[in-house]
Amino acid sequence: MRQKKVPGLSFLLVLGCKVNGERPSKALKDRVLTAAEYLRENPETRAVLSGGQGRGEEISEAECMRRLLIREGISEERLILEEHSTTTLENLTFSQCFLNRERDEVGLVTSNFHVYRSMYIGKKTGYKKVYGIGAPARTVLLLHYMVRECFALLREFFR
Template identity: 45%
Template structure:
């Protein structure tokens, strides 16, 4: 039974890897994890089939490590999932819209979803302003901030409501550099500034957690949707992103 289970898992992982390559290409190396997992599961299935076993003490150690890893994984994923379903607070003072990949001068699918969520919120809450945060990466003709600005202005958002932050290259810098701009723009010094973080649903836990840790703003989450097919890949990748920022003291 275990042999068949490992073979099925291996085929599913390899199939998912090929699906990602077909659907989105290899814009990062992370999807290779699915190919690696597929090969590991197939190897385990083959080992069981040919009755190749490790010494009992090694099996116990591997089972213990696997159990600990799964406990940590599901603990982190539960926090990510909880952040994904929170409702947006109305009439916030500012949004910080976190950037994502720009393809040439056009938004990628992830960035397009974030832009659409920001547009919806800004039209429903006309007093809210937005900081558009994201620098210019490799193979990008314009910065992520400039791309978001162009799209939102084209969709009818008044330019005076938009502030560009075009130097950041990761989530921590998105928050830190946007916070500096908010301090300059916020006029009601005696009142707490209420800010919504707009990012992809799977990324919302980390984005809001960093903002709460690194600023004195009142932080709320606003989740943009993401690709359904790639969601599993995103959620697994985000697990490692959370661990990385936790180890760096950002959470």
């Protein structure tokens, strides 16, 4: 699911994904490059980089994203790190302290197969003006991720 980019958003909320040591996974790199493109086109937009540190990760997902965005030419002053979340629900919940869910227009940057569930959780947790920005997914694993997302979405409906 790839949605049309809305220009001039207050914030991007970039959802974390696996880091291998200190290097981004392909999915995380795709999310960050999608965010970098948007941030270059919208110089007033800031980004909340959301993701903690899991097993096998030498740095947090947020720190990994920060490093890559800086390499992509995005000013560090535009980047806010949320380094404690380990799930999509936590990404959206813990990032609330950096923005106003009621007022700010927020673009959720995640893999295209993950946009629908992320938007569902975002609205469920009180985000009023939220837009999905889907990064391209690798086609080799797309079926696997789509099936996984279906089960995860069912779990969200019953939460």
